[in-house]
Amino acid sequence: MAAVLGVALIAAAVANMTPRPLGLDAPAGVFSASRAMVDDRVIARVPHPVGSPANYAVRNYLTGRMTQLGLSPQVQRIDAFQERPGKAPLVIGGVVENIIGVLPGKDRNAPALALMAHYDSVPGSPGAADDAAGVSAALEIMRILKSEGTPARDVVLLLTDGEEAGLLGATGFFQNHPLAGRIGFVINMESRGGGGQANMFETAAANGAVIDMFRKVSTSPISSSLTVYLYKQLPNDTDFTVPRKAGIAGLNYAFIARQFDYHSPVxxxxxxxxxxxxxxxxxxxxxAREAAFAPALPGKAPDKVYANSIGPYLLAYPTLAGWGVLALTLALAALGVWRARQADAFSWADVAKGLGAALYLLLTSATLFMLARRVTGAGFGFYEQAKLLANVHLWELALLVVGIGAALYAAAAVGRGRMRLSAAGLALLAGLLCTAFSGWNLIGLGIGGAGAVVALLSFGRPAGVAGAWTGVLALAFLAALALQVLAPTAAFLIAWPLAFAALAGAISAMGTWRPTAVPVIVALMAALALQWVLSFAHGVFIGIDMVEIQALFVWLAALLLWPLIQAEPEETRPRTVALIVLLVGFALVGLVRVIPPWSARHPQPAIVAYVVQGATGQAKRFSLAPNPPDWAREALKTDGGHIVKDEPPVGWRGSPDSTLSAWAKPVNPTPPAVMLNRVIDGSLEIKIGAPPGARAMTLELRPTGKLTDATVNGRPAKILTEPGQWTRVYWQGAPEGVAIGFRAKGPGVIDTRYATITDRWPVDAKPLAKMPANVSGNAISGSTIVTGEQRFTW
Structure with missing residues (x-):
């Protein structure tokens, strides 16, 4: 088993390697990362959020580069907003400046290809990956396309602004620009980290023909229909969301490794x-080359199931073919069972025990992973998990070892037998410890308790390998069957390793190993398929901070490894080995907890802001990041104030649990102008204008009565409909401000709260001390926030 796992780990590591970057002297017709980096270094010189002077400098640089490429760039300046309804309605908007260039095609009336990336960054991050990498790649790709002649259709280079603020540039373009109606295909580039392979992770609906094109032209692609399915279920959005919702076909790419760098100063x-x-x-x-020069763009066709198979080849088939995969798997398993029965090595009673062992493995490994996450001491949240991301390789290794220990223990329990109480105790103890390390945890206790019940029912008399392995496969078959019915584009995740395992079972007569060459063949098959499972497990690990999901991949690995790891009846050594491996895994988790993670490469996040009352000048120094470093605490006490827990300032979407403040020296703020105006048509509007230098504003409104016909800068919005309900408006990059209009049937009152953000420290306040190398100022750290409130009546 160790050899199989070692081969699979090495193969997975090789499969996840990125290619060697090509130099400046690479042939003109190929993509060169070194050429693209020339642009990246300029774009990502400093943080450049929407509306900042640095972003205007990036805009000017990009228009110059597009002019050099002969794309005749135009700047679309527009205010755009998105609404997010709910109990606390939210409007996110601002003034953005999209940069649009066109490489003319032979047929100017044909549906055009849009190559899209966003050039703004979040506050506090240079954004070399997110999304200067996408922008610089787009410029290099446009250079290559132009050098290859006139494309069949127009190729539009769309560099959007304000993506980080809320997809504002893409919204403004696709809702208002004349070119938007001509776009027939969109390729978007993003990132959510600083490394890793580029994954084509999202398509529009009805992607069958698009995937056919993608498979035909891509070399070493990384993609699967699972990511498309999952992305639809998650609340995450990119610029691609806007055209996708408009029914435009396309592809969305991103790399997501080195997650510590995401939205970070590093x-x-x-x-x-x-x-x-x-x-x-x-x-x-x-x-892009195929979409630009092909006679026609891919149309709509039923979704396909697709994923990387062994090696770089992308396997794809219609969703109905998934039933064929399951039928073949069932036939192979049936053949293996028949052959095992012929050899008198199969018991139907053992099938139930194997099914119980598989279910125990799922439940107990999930509980152990939940426990491991809590033992690290890292909280849950964007900044809270930075400690784990700074030690990400050790953390992933710890989870791998814990998963191996859980699989060995489940296989030992069903093979050795008479482990009901000890196996139940392990599952229940893990559940109880989840509560001990993080407070009351009903989920951990419930899953651990369920694992204990399964252990009591399953681990009595020893089970033979053939019957137990059949039970393990049976549970996977039921799960794959359910996915084929409910989510057919995701069913392959279970169906493919299950088919491999069933083939191995048929060859080995479900693990009875006749003839003697069979173990080698099965081991090689297991290593090949296990590499595939490990690659998926790694992708989920770096993408989602829910380590209990890794239980799924431990279970999938067990489908392949089961005959190699199941203990013989009454054999005690495998249980001892499993417990030792589990202890080693949790020792590694303990190291993650105690080893100082912070360094100049992975600095501890800090967010310190100067918050001033606009009417009085009274001020506080705020720390807005959880677990602030000593530097941040000292910064709060600079003026002699005492540190206390506090409510987050208006406009900051943080938790009171991670918000600290201390009294600060009063300063002379320049508050925004907030006014109630009566419009000529009889409606009312509240307008907030940004003070000089302010980049972003928040306006919160709470009417005492019902208002109608609400607008944002004159455009309809579904807000201010419920008396007593706060509506939040976040507006960025607009010195002219934003106006919220409405109609009232009679006299009324509306309460408002505001905040403006200026990306500099007050000139008449004591400056912040120099940060140590292992601390970084993230997001709006070093900014001045001016807050206030006003009540308006009419």
Whole structure:
């Protein structure tokens, strides 16, 4: 088993390597990461959020670069907003400046290809990956496309602004620009980290023909229909969301490794993986070239199931073919069972025990992973998990070892037998410890308790390998069957390793190993399929901070490894080995907890802001990041104030649990102008104008009565409909401000709260001390927030 696992781990590591970045002297017709990095270094020189002077400088640079490419760039300046209804309605908007260039095609009336990336960054991050990498890759790809002649259709280079603020640039373009109606295909580039392979993770609906094109032209693609399915279920959005919802076909690419760098001050050109940029450019160039020069763009066709198979080949088939995969799997398993029965090595009673062992493994490994996450001491949240991301390789290794220990223990319990109480005790103890390390945890206790019940029912008399393995496969077959019915594009995740395991079972007569060469064949098959499972497990690990999901991949690995790890009846050594492996895994988790994670490469996040009351000048120094470093605490006490827990300032979407403040020296703020105006048509509007230098504003409104016909800058909005309900308006990059209009049937009252953010420290306040190398100022750290409230009546 150790040899199989070692081979699979090495193969998975090789499969996840990025290509060698090509140099400046690479042939003109191929993508060169080194050429793209010339642009990346300029774009990501400093943080450049929407509305900032640095972003205007990036805009000017990009219009110059597009002019050099002969794309005749235009700047679309527009205010755009998105609504998010709910119990606390939210409007996110601002003034954005999209940069649009066109490479003319032979047929100017044909549906056009849009190559899209966003050039703004979040506050506090240079954004070398998110999304300077996408922008620089797009410029290099457009250079190559132009060098290859006149495309069949127009190729539009769309560099959007305000993506980080809320998809504002994409919204403004696709809702208002004349070119938007001509776009027939969109390729978007994003990132959610600083490295890793570029994953084509999202398509529009009815993607069958698009996937056929993608498979035909892509080299070494990384993609699966599972990510498309999952992304639809998650609340995450990118610029691609806007055209996708409009029914426009396309592909969305991103790399997501090195998650610590995401939206961080260390997302610099020096820290960006040029191999990731090379892989992104290679993948997008292939599909962009095909979409630009093909006689027709791919149309709509039923969704396909697709994923990387062994090696770089992308396997795809219609969703109905998934039933064929399950039928073949069932036939192979039936053949294995028949052969095992012929050899008198099969018991139907053992099938139930094996099914119980598989269910126990799922439940207990999930509980153990939940426990491991809590033992680290890291909280849950964007900044809270930074400690784990700073030690990400050790953390992933710890989870791997815990997963191996859980699989060995479940296989020992069903094979050895007479482990009901000890197996139940392990599951229940893990559940109880979840509560001990993080407070009352009903989920952990419930899953651990369920695992204990399964152990009591399953681990009595020893089970033979053939019957137990059949039971393990039977549970997987039921799960794959359910997915084939409910989510057919995701069913392959279970169906493919299950088919491999069933084939191994048929060859080995469900693990009875006749003839003697069979173990070698099964081991090689297990290593091949296990590499595939490990690659998926790694992708989920770096993408989602829910480590209990890794139980799924431990279970999938067990489908393949079961005959190699199940203990013989009454054999005690495998149980001892399993417990030792579990202890080693949790020792590694303990190291994650105690080893100081912070360094100049992975600095501890800090957010310190100066918050001033607009009417009085009274001030506080705020720390807005959880677990602030000593530097931040000292910064709060600079003026002699005492640190206390506090409510987050208006406009900051943080938790009171992680918000600290201390009294600060009063300063002379410049508050925004907030006014109630009566419009000529009889309606009312509340307008907030930004003071000089302010980049972003928040306006919260709470009417005492019902209002109608609400607008944002004159456009209809579904807000201010419920008396007593706060509506929040976040507005960025607009010195002229924003106006919220409405109609009232009679006299009324509306309460308002405001905040403006200026990306500098007050000039008449004591400056912040220099940060140590292992601390970074994230997001709006170093900013001044001016707050206030007003009541308006009419």
């Amino acid at each position: 997302s610099t050109p020096e820290n960006l993986s040029q191999g990731s940029l090379q892989h992104l450019g290679d993948q997008v160039l292939a599909t």
